[in-house]
Amino acid sequence: MENDKIITVQNLVKKFGSFTANDNLTFDVYRGEIFGFLGANGAGKTTALRILCGLSSPTSGEVKVAGFDIYRETEKIKKNIGYMSQKFSLYEDLTVSENIQFYAGIYGISPKKRKEKEALLLQKLEMTGARHKLIAGLPLGWKQKLAFSVAVFHDPKIVFLDEPTGGVDPVTRRKFWDLIYEVASNGITVFVTTHYMDEAEYCDRVSIMDAGKIEALDSPANLKKTYNAKNMDEVFIQIAR
Amino acid sequence: MKQLKSFIKKEFYHIFRDPRTMLILFGIPIAQLLIFGTVIKSEIKDVHIAIFDQAKDETTMQITNKLLSSGYFILDENLSNTAGIEDIFRKGKVKEVVVFENNFEEKLTREGTAAVQLIADASDPNMARLVTSYTTGIINDYIRKLNPNLQIPLQIEPQVRMYFNEEMKSAYLFVPGTMALILMLISAMMTSISITREKELGTMEILLVSPLRPSQIIIGKVLPYLMLSVINAFVIVLIGHFVFGVPVTGSFILLMLETILFILMALCLGILISTVAKSQMVAMFISMVALMLPTIILSGFIFPIENMPKVLQLLSHIMPARWFIAIIRGIMLKGTGLLFVWKETLILVGMTLIFIAVSVKKFKIRLE
The missing domain is CATH 3.40.1710.10 (abc type-2 transporter like domain)
Incomplete structure (x- = not known):
């Protein structure tokens, strides 16, 4: 089961007018892995991620997410994925508990099950005392952790993270990756876009995009070997040049 | 259904926790009605x-x-x-x-x-x-x-009677008009702002990625404001009646049903605005400029449509408020039933359906 493909992308093309944001992408993501999707700003990584989430439809190409076709089975895909963007996307005027209730509600989780999971989650995040506080008053790091936990609250098969650590300090970022590892160890596939190269090291495999094309796709160790580089930073600079 | 319930619950949290929203929803209508009521006068005194x-x-x-x-x-x-x-x-x-x-x-x-x-x-x-x-x-x-016996040869003496408003009270003119204006503004503005806010905050993406269908999102946005606007309409009719003495001669139930129809139309218009507007500011601007002025000027609220130039008369046909004002004037003042306002009602139904259809379609397009 380890080598099960959970996302398959073949010849994915996305055009905005005459501009080609995704130029013939082909790649697979395996079940349970942390898949890093790297690229400079404007390389087309967010566009590809939005297509995989069903927020945007491709111009052409074949895409399957969690075994479902992106054109015909969007509703089934939506039940099996989680999503978190760089904006964290919690409702600031709702309390911690109310946000959890809302997300549990729209994913159809029963109140009983929600209460159990909510208690466990808040304990784990050490936020039990803040459960009735408004999101607006929480520190950024807490918001980020909570937004991620909410995105996987319904136990999706895949969680998509769009630059989840943007604008956060290195220590908080490191802690956030602990959360990602934990989720991955529970068998949830993590698909993450980032432009922090230190984060690329944490991924099982990374793909590096430049100008709409995937230029490299392998594990960080292999990439470093191939490009004869000390770290991912150097790999990236060689590719994106 | 459960999904929709949690969505609506969330909407009510947004509404009740934002003082500005509460002010727009309940403060402005009452203030506007009282201001219009005391300012617009076609009778003289002292x-x-x-x-x-x-x-x-x-x-x-x-x-x-x-x-x-x-x-x-x-x-x-x-x-x-x-x-x-x-x-x-x-x-x-x-x-x-x-x-x-x-x-x-x-x-x-x-x-x-x-x-x-x-x-x-x-x-x-x-x-x-x-x-x-x-x-x-x-x-x-x-x-x-x-000199009652004064007989001036061949004198014609018109006997004037003002039907439906014997005392020529101007409240009879402005209460229906204000009701249309307020419901239009609030319903359209509030929905368009609340949807564009989700876009600005990035929470709209979360909603679109979730299993919620676009129609559920639209219903979830519309329903809370529909409920609150109906309460608003009720308060306006009460104030109109007890403060300004405007009667409800016809069926109260018919009046409320027509009002709900008009609110629904305005809410759908709000959704349509939100599909065009990128930010809350733009949404508010469009609602204010594109809805408020035409509603005041071209709906027959203050200026009689019959006196307008032909072009503006034609333009007034696409003003939803024009039809609503005709309906509620009929029901409140003349006591007419559905038999006499079915044409106007049908036009409002048509407008609502068009707005719903276009909004749902646009909403889906944004998904792509």
């Missing part, structure tokens, strides 16, 4: 006048008394010549001067005719017209009572 009585006989005295006891006029001063009239008007307080000619009573009895001159300050033409016509009415009334 207008300052001056009198230049050259005759000073019994008849002129009686006419003067009649004028002053009517409640419409207050005597500011008695003039002794015509020279000061312009100066009085320039001061601005006096709006009309009544001039009786010499030997008024004598002329009236002997020759059967006597002249009263009414000079009005027409820098405000509406006011001048009102004041002179009220004065004329009182004088004519007096003469007729003075």
